Amino acid sequence: MLSRAEIIEEILTLAPAGEFGADPEAVRARLWELTSTLISSYNNDEPITVDPMDIYRQRAVPLEEARLADFLRGRRVLVTGAAGAVGSEVVEALANRLPTGAILALDLKESPVPAGAEGRVIPVVCDIRDVEATGKVFAEFNPEIVYHLAAQREPGLAEFETAFTITTNISGTRNIVTLCEQFGVEIFVHASTGKAARYYTPDVYAGSKKVAEYMIAELAPAMTTKVGMVRFTHIAENSIVFDDFRRKVGNGVLNIHEPYRLMYVQSMVEAVALVLNTTLYVDDGEATLVTVGDLGWPLDILRLALHTIAISGQEVPLCFMGLPAGYEKHTFLGQLDWSAPWKTHPMLNALESEGAHLTDDEGMMISRPSRPAASVLAEVDRLCSDVEASDVEDRDTHKRRLAEFLQWGCKATFESSDAVQRMRMLMWGCDPEVLAREGATVGELGPVVPMLIDSLQGVQFGPEFATLNADRVSRTLRSLAEEPELKPMVDAINPAPNPVAATA
Structure with missing residues (x-):
């Protein structure tokens, strides 16, 4: 019996990048044999027909219903993205x-009205990118609370609809924030993504959400409107990945990016409770x-793929197509705060973890978003103007401009943060012992490493x-200096003389 690792290795060899080669029928037949064996192997752990999403659907964050009822009683509420x-x-x-x-339900298409709420829920069709039309909605309805969920939220589609994604998730969000302040809205709650916790992200969806976070975080201190941001992860009841897998099964082949990938999942109940509880x-x-x-x-993710095949009852082979362009193969572990167990949270980066705390019921983690000390608003205007002025199909230009902004923002965030914490982040992510354990190289961690090293040049600690x-600092810097393109920057880092060795 082949081991799982051996099965996966043969699949990768048979169909590199998901291609079946010169004899596709023979390859398909063998791939199905291997897939079937892999399903049997996973079935030994737990019946493969058990939906792996079920455990996540059962989870909940307590909705603080009594306190919310007291606060929201009789208030006019606007929900964007209500469809x-x-x-x-x-x-x-x-x-x-x-x-x-009254509840105004705003979206690009008409929003459903819950049974029994006719007359109280008012659906309005409006594009948040149109500030004049959206301003008329605010003027007529005069909302007191705004929950902003309107967005292009599909990562795959965002890579194709780049102009729509950037203008909706950034320009549209800025319109809503500006109108909240203009019309005296008391509370604004913005729905974001856990991917925005990354110091730098190469994909359009997460990148556009990160820019929106930067922008909101800069605007908030000068606003009379109180501002909250909620980071979601993958929602079990609204699974883009699961839907994509079912579609691929229907097409006869299920290809996923890589065999050893994991993703965090939450329930819809948790998502709704987070949005509403943030009000408080x-x-x-x-x-x-x-x-x-x-x-x-x-x-x-591999178990979810095999589950999707198993419940279909079809002989659908599995293969691996590799990561899309721009995605890093390995996670930079300096993304997370590893100084203490309670600080390591997958939806917060290390710069956001220091002041983070749980609510009394431990259902929610409360923090502040990291952001550049430099103003982002002028840069946001330039980014959006460049995208709006370009051809809607010029995806390369849109992605390049977004990447330029995100790299600028990442550098500015590093430079405005505590230098000792940045050195910790470098050790957590680039210590040669850490890289060896992860089977990674510095080059596979993407541009975040050279940006972090660059921010430490000439710093007086x-x-x-x-x-x-001290030993770990030296070991990490020596290892990084072995990379020719990093050596000049590493040589310009001047650690304090004779640091006292302690646990980082």
Whole structure:
């Protein structure tokens, strides 16, 4: 009996990048044999017909219904993206469980009205990119609370509809934030993504969401409107991945990116509770960042793929097509704070973890988003103007401009953060022992590493440097200096003399 690793290796050899070669029927037949064996192997752990999403659908964040009822009673509430999966659930929860006043459900298409809420829920078709039309909606409805869920949210589609994604997720969001302040909205809650926690991200969807976070975080301190941001991860009841797998099964071949990939999943109940509960945790000043307190174990994407094949009853072979352009093969582990177990959270980066804390019921994690100290608003205007002025099909230009902005933002965020923390991040992600354990090389971690190293050039470290592990600092810097393109930057890092060895 072949091991799982041997089966996967043969699949990769038989159909590199998902291609079946010169004898596709023979390759397909062998791939199905291997897929069937892999299904049997996974079935020995747990019946493969058990939906691996079920455990996530059962989870919940407690909705603080009593406090919300007191706060929202009789209020005029506007929900953007109200025809979407989460938006429609937020509207339904507001209409059926909370004593709000009128609820305006805004979307590009007409939003569903929950049963029994006719007359109280008002659907409006409007494009948030059209600030004049959206401004008329605000003027007529005069909302007091705004939940902003309108977005292009499909990562695959975002890579194709680049102009729509950037203008909706960035320009449209800026329109909503600006109108909230103009019309005296009390609370604005923005739906974001856990992928925006990355210091730098190469994909259009997550990148556009990160720019929106930068923008909102900069605007918040000067606003009378109180601002909250919610980071979601993959939602079990609205699974783009599961839907994509079922479509591929229908086409006769299920190809996934790589065999050893995991993803975090949450339930729709958690998503709705996060959005609504955030209303109670915003305050004056900086934007409040909210996410699930405990996401639990991530989902094995390969098991989900094999489950999809097994329940179809069809002989559908599995293969691996490789990562899309721009995606890093390995996660930069300096993304997370590893200094203490309670600081390591997959939806917060290391710069956001220091002041993070759980709510009393431990359902939610509250923090502040990291952002550049330099102003982003002029850069956002230039990015959006360049995209709007270009041809809608000029995807390469849109992606290049977005990447330029994100690299600028990443560098500016690093440079405005604590230097000792940046050195910790470099050790957590680039210590040669860490890289060896992960089977990764520095080059596979993407541009975030040279940007982080660059930010440490010439830095004068303060007394806090003595809290770092001196041997680990030296080992990490020596290893990085072996990379020719990094050596000049590494040589320009001047660690404090004779640091006291301690646990980082």
